Amino acid sequence: MNTLFGEKKAKAERLVFKSVDEYPEVPLTLGTTLVNFTGDWRTFIPVIDESKCIKCYICWKFCPEPSIYIKEDGYVAVDYDYCKGCGICANECPTKAITMVREEK
């Protein structure tokens, strides 16, 4: 499972309370990022060209979310479930390996 949280995300379930008695007494840990995807807020999507990537990981360091992760082969990838499309990675990339593309839905 090649995403930011791996299998943990795939297995995570959203908390659903059907009646007031099912709720915990205190509002603790009601939901987590594992089930709450914020990526659909974006307009632009970063697309990585691995032929230009030099594995410097500047994008990985700068991503404020952070939704960029390092794959087993050492290249970087974006977990689009969380990327808000801010474009900081594309701006910082020294080899212009990341392009922001308008996302069509």
Added chain:
Amino acid sequence: MPKKVVSGNYAAAYAAKHARVEVVAAYPITPQTSIIEKIAEFIANGEANIQYVPVESEHSAMAACIGASAAGARAFTATSAQGLALMHEMLHWASGARLPIVMVDVNRAMAPPWSVWDDQTDSLAQRDTGWMQFYAENNQEVYDGVLMAFKVAEHRKVNLPVMIIESAFILSHTYDIVDMPPQEEIDEFLPPREPLYTLTDFDNPIAVGALATPADYYEFRYKIEKAMEEARKVIKEVGKEFGERFGRDYSQMIELYKTEDAEFVFMGMGSLMGTVKEAVDLLRKEGYKVGAAKVRWFRPFPKEELYELAKNVDGIAVLDRNFSFGQEGILFNEAKGVLYNTDAKPIMKNYIVGLGGRDFTVNDIRAIAKNMKEIIEKGKLDREIEWYHLKR
């Protein structure tokens, strides 16, 4: 039982120490300062093992108490007026996270005009924050109130914070005899806290104050209200137990004084009710059939007790040392609201008294009694709200 002659503020400090509070975070403000000074002195003398967090504001004081309480500690603070107002945001965080923090608020008038004297508007302005509120009549009640507050707040069905409220100077700086039970008896009454959750359970990390969407927020509000309803029962149980152990019964949320055969009663909160009880004794000698109803707990509001009282009297003179601009005295407003859907309809008049520490004496109460008697005889109010002291 050991007795000490102490101010209301020192009574509060001793109670915090005897309750074995673990964390105190506070910022000084007149007339609260001597509470936290005394606690600092206990720590400096090695008499109490308390983590004292000096902070840069009241907002931070409450924030630190919230952190400590969420970590499982017994947390205490104290403030007054402008300081309480600055805490406002964090008061909601404390109750929403269901943390049994206890705070003493020394009632002081809100500025401007600048004032350091007694007035209940500061605490009553916080009535919708989900904190319970107990108004003390004297220094003994300040001391007893703090001890009971922790027991009520930490009850497994409650888990809500409590404000113990005392009058500026009239109690805070006035010395009186206070009975303080031996520490081991207090420890039996108030065992260590068993928190509902704790941030220090590192194997089970939790997020406090998590986001709730419109699909979930509503139910958590309801749970706070259920806890307040439970608190009504718990307050009476704890008040009764306190009486059995230490001889001072607090099982009544409204303390009734000579109301059995009373034609009308004075109703109010805090230190002014001490004066009212004195006046009731004198007025009874003068032929008035009067009594006093001291509202101890304002939150949760003692609805049933008020109804039981109201159905047996012809009139209630509500004495408010506070005011809600554009409406009326706050206790008066609430008491009328409680009775609206009942068959108890005594004549009720609101007397605005003592704002900003204006003296309120036995003679004033005699004048109010005379006015109330006339109203009841006529069966009709002259006016609903009386700015009693106003220079005309």
